[in-house]
Amino acid sequence: MEKAIVVTDTNDVKSKVLTEVLKIAKRIARSGKGGLFVIISKDLSEGVYDPLFPQLCTDKPITEPGMGTVIEKLAELDGAVLITPEGKLIAYGSRIVKSSTLPGHGTRHAAAKGISQLSKDITSVLISEETGWIKVFQEGRIILETDAVDVSPGIMRKVAMFLSHRDTALLVSAGIAGAAVGGIPTLVLAGGMYLIVKTAFTSITSTLKG
Numbered sequence: 001m002e003k004a005i006v007v008t009d010t011n012d013v014k015s016k017v018l019t020e021v022l023k024i025a026k027r028i029a030r031s032g033k034g035g036l037f038v039i040i041s042k043d044l045s046e047g048v049y050d051p052l053f054p055q056l057c058t059d060k061p062i063t064e065p066g067m068g069t070v071i072e073k074l075a076e077l078d079g080a081v082l083i084t085p086e087g088k089l090i091a092y093g094s095r096i097v098k099s100s101t102l103p104g105h106g107t108r109h110a111a112a113k114g115i116s117q118l119s120k121d122i123t124s125v126l127i128s129e130e131t132g133w134i135k136v137f138q139e140g141r142i143i144l145e146t147d148a149v150d151v152s153p154g155i156m157r158k159v160a161m162f163l164s165h166r167d168t169a170l171l172v173s174a175g176i177a178g179a180a181v182g183g184i185p186t187l188v189l190a191g192g193m194y195l196i197v198k199t200a201f202t203s204i205t206s207t208l209k210g
């Protein structure tokens, strides 16, 4: 039986922050650039990054009007942008010191995978300059891949809820029962409406509604 998701204010903030990061990531991908975001608490971020540029501070969360544009520009600097699950900027233009090679890929992928292995509460969002695809890592594995095409706000919210709480509403909108998938799949969201669910044993392609 599927677990009921209780949406509290804190949960909602997390998924709003993920939504904003994904929106920025799609804009960066559309501009043909690469980048790396790490969503991590201030405590866990101690010692995992090395700033490559002088750091300017702000207390405004990334969900505040206008902040998305600022973060997008900071993400274009060499290195990663670190943001708390509440949306506060920790650092930008920073080298991630933890890395774990992802065969066939370079150092940005290694950093995205490596940092996400430190705790189940860390999510990294990589924009590949080479392919224009966005990859989301949790616990050392790719949990979602998506292209630069915008999705409707309703689908974006379900994607964010899947990433923040493993909510299966996204699968339901594609007519796929979460229970049928089993384990933790990699979701591939392409063209704004096609969902491919990949597990070790199967690959299901479906069209999203809503």
Ligand SMILES: Nc1ncnc2c1ncn2[C@@H]1O[C@H](COP(=O)(O)OP(=O)(O)OP(=O)(O)O)[C@@H](O)[C@H]1O
Pocket (backbone or CB within 6 Å): 034, 035, 036, 077, 078, 079, 080, 094, 095, 096, 097, 099, 105, 106, 107, 108, 109, 110, 111, 127, 128, 129, 130, 131
């Ligand atoms: N440890 C790291 N922390 C933060 N950013 C990094 C790190 N390593 C590499 N990068 C950034 O990634 C950029 C691209 O590096 P590289 O080509 O090796 O990555 P990649 O994994 O092949 O990704 P892409 O698909 O975007 O090319 C670097 O110029 C740098 O800005």
